[in-house]
Amino acid sequence: MDVLKKRILEEGRVVGEEILKVDSFLNHQIDVQLFQEIGQEFYKKFAHKNITKILTIEASGIAIASIAALYFKVPVVFAKKTKSRNLDNDTYKSKAYSFTKEMYYDIQVSKRYIQEGERILILDDFLANGKAVLALMDIVNQAGATVEGVGIVIEKGFQDGGKLLRGKKVNLESLVIVDRFKDGIIKFMN
Amino acid sequence: MDVLKKRILEEGRVVGEEILKVDSFLNHQIDVQLFQEIGQEFYKKFAHKNITKILTIEASGIAIASIAALYFKVPVVFAKKTKSRNLDNDTYKSKAYSFTKEMYYDIQVSKRYIQEGERILILDDFLANGKAVLALMDIVNQAGATVEGVGIVIEKGFQDGGKLLRGKKVNLESLVIVDRFKDGIIKFMN
Numbered sequence: 001m002d003v004l005k006k007r008i009l010e011e012g013r014v015v016g017e018e019i020l021k022v023d024s025f026l027n028h029q030i031d032v033q034l035f036q037e038i039g040q041e042f043y044k045k046f047a048h049k050n051i052t053k054i055l056t057i058e059a060s061g062i063a064i065a066s067i068a069a070l071y072f073k074v075p076v077v078f079a080k081k082t083k084s085r086n087l088d089n090d091t092y093k094s095k096a097y098s099f100t101k102e103m104y105y106d107i108q109v110s111k112r113y114i115q116e117g118e119r120i121l122i123l124d125d126f127l128a129n130g131k132a133v134l135a136l137m138d139i140v141n142q143a144g145a146t147v148e149g150v151g152i153v154i155e156k157g158f159q160d161g162g163k164l165l166r167g168k169k170v171n172l173e174s175l176v177i178v179d180r181f182k183d184g185i186i187k188f189m190n
Numbered sequence: 191m192d193v194l195k196k197r198i199l200e201e202g203r204v205v206g207e208e209i210l211k212v213d214s215f216l217n218h219q220i221d222v223q224l225f226q227e228i229g230q231e232f233y234k235k236f237a238h239k240n241i242t243k244i245l246t247i248e249a250s251g252i253a254i255a256s257i258a259a260l261y262f263k264v265p266v267v268f269a270k271k272t273k274s275r276n277l278d279n280d281t282y283k284s285k286a287y288s289f290t291k292e293m294y295y296d297i298q299v300s301k302r303y304i305q306e307g308e309r310i311l312i313l314d315d316f317l318a319n320g321k322a323v324l325a326l327m328d329i330v331n332q333a334g335a336t337v338e339g340v341g342i343v344i345e346k347g348f349q350d351g352g353k354l355l356r357g358k359k360v361n362l363e364s365l366v367i368v369d370r371f372k373d374g375i376i377k378f379m380n
Contacts, residue, residue, distance in 0.1 A: 021278075023277070023278075023300065023302075023303075024302065024303070025265075028267065028268065028270065028277070028299075028300055028303060029265050029266070029267045029300075029302075029303040030252075030256060030259070030265060030266040030267070030268070031265055032256055032259040032260050032263075032265065032266060033263070035256065036260070058248065058249035058252075059248035059249040059252060059268065059270075062220075062248075062249060062252040062253050062256075063252050063253065063255075063256040063266065063268075065253075066220060066222055066225065066252075066253040066256050066257055067256055067257065067260070069220070069222040070222050070226070070257070073222075073223070074222075075215075075219050075220060075221055075222065076219070076220040076222060076253065077218065077219045077220070078218065078220070078249065078253075080218065080249070082291065087213070087218070088211075088213075101272065109218075110213065110218055110219075112213075112214065112219075113213075113214070113218060113219040
């Protein structure tokens with residue numbers, strides 16, 4: 001997706017060999033016009049799957065999922081990472097590891113909002129070790145629904161997530177795949 | 191906003207006298223078509239303010255802000271509640287109290303993403319004690335920008351937030367104001 005690659009090259013900031021900061025447009029400040037193009041791209045890739053719901057995880061997946069959902073015309077559900085008095089007790093739970101926060105955390109989705117037989121599209125901003133996506137897939141399976149696809153804005157091609165998911169025959173579409181950052185240089189693998 | 195009141199009456203679940211669960215369409219599952227109507231409503235109320243950026247707070251404010259931003263054609267910035275390797279060290283910080291999580295937490299915004307002189311619209315899903323909005327306003331002030339308005343989807347009229355903000359002459363627009371829930375009954379004050 002050329003417009004996305006251009007923004008990453010122009011605004012991405014590399015920290016060490018593993019961190020790519022794109023918080024000027026993707027996950028702190030949000031460029032909603034770009035998100036419309038991202039949403040349309042996901043729609044092109046997954047429209048034929050008759051998606052009934054988009055599932056993501058708080059926080060930075062929410063904007064991507066919400067704007068993409070305008071094209072799919074389906075609801076979004078976002079998995080929650082923390083307990084809240086607003087969350088039902090009756091939830092599907094799973095566990096994930098955050099690469100950027102360096103910690104394990106539980107994720108939960110109320111059982112009300114994923115029904116048996118639903119055709120789920122999982123969307124997220126980054127794919128690193130794949131643990132968040134696996135936890136979301138676990139929740140979809142617990143609900144008796146199916147994961148029809150996984151859409152990622154930026155996959156880190158040098159971490160295990162992509163290989164892991166493709167090895168499980170997941171229908172994974174990453175709009176951009178970046179290579180390890182040598183000397184602060186960003187290179188793409190797709 | 192009648193369509194919103196209708197959804198609250200049909201799907202809202204009252205817990206005790208203070209908690210209104212609207213997670214079927216607002217803050218766990220998201221009805222993006224409704225969010226377009228909410229975004230248009232905020233645009234009607236604040237379009238004349240020449241907003242340059244929408245500020246919200248993770249997580250449930252993000253979807254509201256992102257879809258509203260499509261009408262304003264401005265970027266969204268969301269304040270972060272937790273530390274992350276992705277967040278700059280150079281941030282504006284403030285402190286808020288969560289009514290639903292019953293705890294204090296720090297919020298942060300990178301100094302890169304609010305500039306002096308910007309005209310900020312703050313959007314959020316709920317207004318209870320007003321502490322989250324006050325913390326966001328504090329951050330806008332630290333940046334030398336101005337808060338041109340605060341838009342809330344559901345204000346709890348029986349908590350102090352609305353009174354507090356209106357007392358400070360904040361340009362507050364709540365799409366719906368609910369009264370205390372007696373015997374599980376939802377009544378509106380606007």
